[in-house]
Every structure is written in structure tokens, then in C-alpha cells.
Amino acid sequence: MTKTFAHHFPFPVITITNAAEVARFVKFRIRYAEATGYIHNAYFSIVQHFASSSICMELFETFSKRPYKHQIIVKEKVPVLAIALRGNIYVNSPQRQATQQLKAGQCILGFVSAGSYSIQIPRSHTRLLLIACQTEWFKERTRHFPEIQLMQSRPGMRGIRLAGVGSCPLSFSMLRTIIHLLSLHPNAGREKLSSETGQLITSLLEEYNKLCLNKKEHIYARLNKISDYIGKILNEKKPVPSIADIASRFGFSERSLQYHVKQATGLTPSEFISDLKMREALRLLKETGMQVQEAAHLLGYQTVAGFRKEFKKKYRQTPSQYQRKRYSNEQD
Template sequence: MKHISILVPYDAVPAAIVDPRYMFTTINHFLAEMGKEPVFDVQLVGLAQQVQLVNNAFAVNTDKLCSDIEKTDIVIIPALAGDIKISLERNKELVPWIIKQYENGAEITSLCIGAFLLAETGLLNGKECSTHWLFANVFREMFPEVILTDGSIITEGDRLNSSGGAASYWNMLLRIIERYAGREMAIRASKFFAIEIDRKSQSPFIMFNGQKKHEDEPIKKAQEFIEENLAEKISIEDLATRFAIGRRHFIRRFKKATNNTPAEYIQRVKIEAAKKHLENTRKNINEVMYDVGYTDVKTFRTVFKKITGLSPIDYKHRYNRDGAVN
């Protein structure tokens, strides 16, 4: 039987505590119905016997204090809410406990922006990690030694696992079930909880918002120029000349300020604009393509799918009510 310790940090998102507990105990119930022994021993673990969450709207009673747990098999770190730096400070006593459990052989899994607490341990340095797409830039600023994988639903390796944004954690929980209870149980859980199993990417949900929280004013003006001239064919040489910066130096500064190369930024801005057209207008794919400065259908489709994980027509069918009807 695998012992699962679901952490109850201060400022945790209640659903990210309740849902894992419900899912793992449901698997035990399924197994009991089949005359089999339970696979998971699930406990809520924290720094206090009762943890108040969401401005005291919810109270979670823990089963054990962290100090009572010498060894566990799986640690689940739920998503955090509010100011992330304040949350990390309030939960700093959890850091040595998480490190200790990892050193004792436990598998550590973060859900959504619980990745910040996992990264705070230093265990992720030099390793890959997933988190909510909206917090990617903040994560990179706070933990530059961690390799953040854009768009991934799940990242796994060296007993350190993480999931992407919000409901992505359901897919992470299914992976744990498959690993310890088998594929049959994972499929049954996916059907019971109505989850699309084996979902790989959160790319269709990402809303690109160029990183402008930096002090490099010429680069910020270059970003604004790109965003204001979507229909134009913009080259890196043109941008470097316009803002009087050498090409190689411009690329380095742009990447440092925005976490994207100029070419990546241009693509992402154009595709984000295309997504909005596909979501909110009756324009066909070619009209949208020309609006955002592409003239070759194959290139546009290739770039769009690379960034969103969907073809333009599939994206329109998914997010545009009129497009789905038509």
C-alpha cells in the first residue's frame, strides 16, 4: 500500500486538497468492489491540526502533523493562492520536511502553482517543471535555475512531478493512479470523473501576454511596435535598425527581457491575435491569416498548431459558438 501525504499549506486552494483525497479514496472503493485490497493510504498533513483557508472561509482538519510523519511514499503539494511570495514565507517550515521526505525516497508531486513551493526546496534546480501558464514569467524570475516547460500538462522525472494550470492536476492524479493501481483503474477513474485521459498540453488554454515587467525601454517599445503592426511582415533586422541596436545585441536583450526571441515573440503575438479572431468573429481561416500578417496557409497552420496544439479550424470549432454550428 502506498502512503500518500497530501499537504495542507497555508493559502492552499481547497479544491486541490479535497480533489486528490476524493480521487485516491475512490480508487480504494473501486478496488473493494472488486474484492481487492486498497492501494492508497491517504492522509492530510500540515503544520497545524486545523488550517484556515480562503480568508477563513474554509477550515481543513489535518490527519497528522508533518512532525508526526517520519516517512511517506508520495507527497502531494496543492496549488497556492494569493501573493505567492507571502505564501512561500508562511509555508517555509514545510520546505525542510519536503526535502527530508524526498531524501527518504518519497515521490514529490506539485499541482498547478504548488510548483512554487516545490521549487523553493531547490530540488528542481537543473530539472524540468510544469506550472500554470499564467504564472510562467513570475516562476522564471523567481527560480531561474529550474527549466520551466511551456504548455506541458505533466512533467515527470527523478521522483519530482508537476502539473500545469488549474484542472490539469486531474491528469497528474490519473498518472499516479496508473503508476500504482494500473491502467485499468486510471481509465475507470477518468470515466468516473469525466476527465480526458492522457491529455498532454495546456497550450490551447494559454493566453499570451507579452512580458513587459522589465526596465529595458527600447525593448518595450519594440514589443509595442510588434503588437501594433500585426498585419505587417516584421523582420529582426528592421526592429534592430528602428531602435538603433545591433542585431545580435538586440536579440540578446529581447530574450533577456521577455523570455522569448524576437521571432518567437512575433509569432506568439500574431497567433494570439488570430485566436481572438477565431473565437469572436465569423471570419474564415484565410481572412484571419491575412489579418495577422501571414500569406502562406501551410506556414500559418504549422505555427498555429505548434503554439496552440490545435489546427486553426479545430480551434475555431472548439471556441467559437457560431463556428461550431457552421
């Protein structure tokens, strides 16, 4: 079976099954848009069917004198590459209460879940290139790029789930590849088109991988600054700020800080701060001979019992046991 796009207009339904028909429909749609000024309630019912081809590509180009919306119904979850070649486009998922903006010269890549979506086009001339892939075909290629995490829809998660870092600016080499791809469209055979499109997606995955690496390095640098900041506060015997204050100081939201600390250390921010406190506690008890009660107070613990409990959880001995053991070793 082939992939079918059923377009519902105020006139008979048009079914598109191959690239040549897509090109003819685009021209027809442009003429209709120019004649009427806008397309009102254009509904698309999308059903994905793949046989010999792993990739299907559609090019949408519209002219309009005023903003309008397209309604899209996705029948099954599918990996999609969307490229805004001209104009800014907004994809909204009413049932998931989420909106994704796609600016001109940007693209998004990832899984689009089954459901109803509306595409809002605010300006007169837009070009949108949509490429859908077989899920297994797409997953096979992403295995070569370990930095890319495919965020598939899970229970309780809303909106369009994207790969890696979300929207990605198009590099010159990628634009050149797209121009070449469009020059083949619609006269190229299915195998040639699939091969060229596959190369484009591979190039995009490489770009995503680089962005993910750069982003990870940037995040780690900021987390190191947070660690140094907390360590400095502890050395100066000042109270540690709240997680919300730390997040705001270093340009994170509280939720984002929790996510990145967990990804980098396997700990929550509270556990991460507690770990830094325990390291400082060990230093104070070892290097200064400070009393347990005083160390607990300096590190911001409300009770000595709470300090003892956390110390024992970390080092499998109480602070007093640690001091006695250390003193005994020095005597020997």
C-alpha cells in the first residue's frame, strides 16, 4: 500500500499517492489560494502506509492574503522531519495543550504521536517540507548517534515529542542538500528520492548530535560552576541558598536544574547539595578537629541528629566514630 493524504476542501476530496501528484496538487492549491485569498477549514486526514519505500516526502507551498489554519489528523505515531523553508509556522495540539513554533530556516525531527493537530500559518507565503519515515528505519539510524535521545510519548507527557534539542537551524550544507532534493522532486523515482532523503536525515542527525554534545558540555560547565559556588559558601560557613535561588542565579528553571543535575550525577539537587555538605563535613572533622555539634550548625543542619543520620548514610559510620577512628590511627 502507499501513503495516502486525503485533503478535504469545499470541493471533492483529492487523494495523493506519489510525488508527481504532490507537485500537481501544490500548484492547484496555490491557484486556489490566490483566487480566494485564503483557504478556510482545510482538513487533512493523514494515514501512514509504507511498502517498498522507507521514506515519504511532501512539499506544501501556500499563498494567502490572511492567516489561516490547517487541521491535521495523524492516525498513528510516526517519525517526522519538518523543515520550514519559508515563513514561520506554528503546530498546535489542542488535546495536549502544547504549541511548537517552527521558524523559517529551522527544522524539527522526532516522533509525532497520533492525534489531532492544527498548523497555523500567519504570513502570506510559506513553504513546508514534511518527511515521514518508518519507525524502525529511523531508530536504526539514530543508533549511530548516541548523544541523541529520542523522547517518545509516555503516559502523562503532552505535546509533540522531539529528538535531541528540538528545533535546529539549517546549516549551509543542509540547505544545499534540500535544494538538490527539491530539484529531484517530483520527477525522481521512489528509490532515488528515498536515498537522497535518507542522506538528508543522516546529515540532520549529525547536526543534532553536535548540538547535543555542545549543549551537554555547556550544561556540565554550568553545573561545575554551581558546585564551586556551593563549595565556596560552605567554606565561608554561610547558609546554602534554596534550590530555587541557585537555579535562578545560574539561569535554570527549578525543573530544568533538577533534570540536568539528575542526568549528570544521578542525584536530585537536594541529594547533590547534601553530598557536597558531607564532603565539607569530612574536611572539617578531619582537618580542624571541629566538634560534631559545631560542624552540624555550620553546615546548616537544624539538629545534630539529622547531621549524624546523613553522615552515617554516606560514610557508614557516625561523625563521632569517624573522629575516634582517626584519632586512634594517629596515636598508632
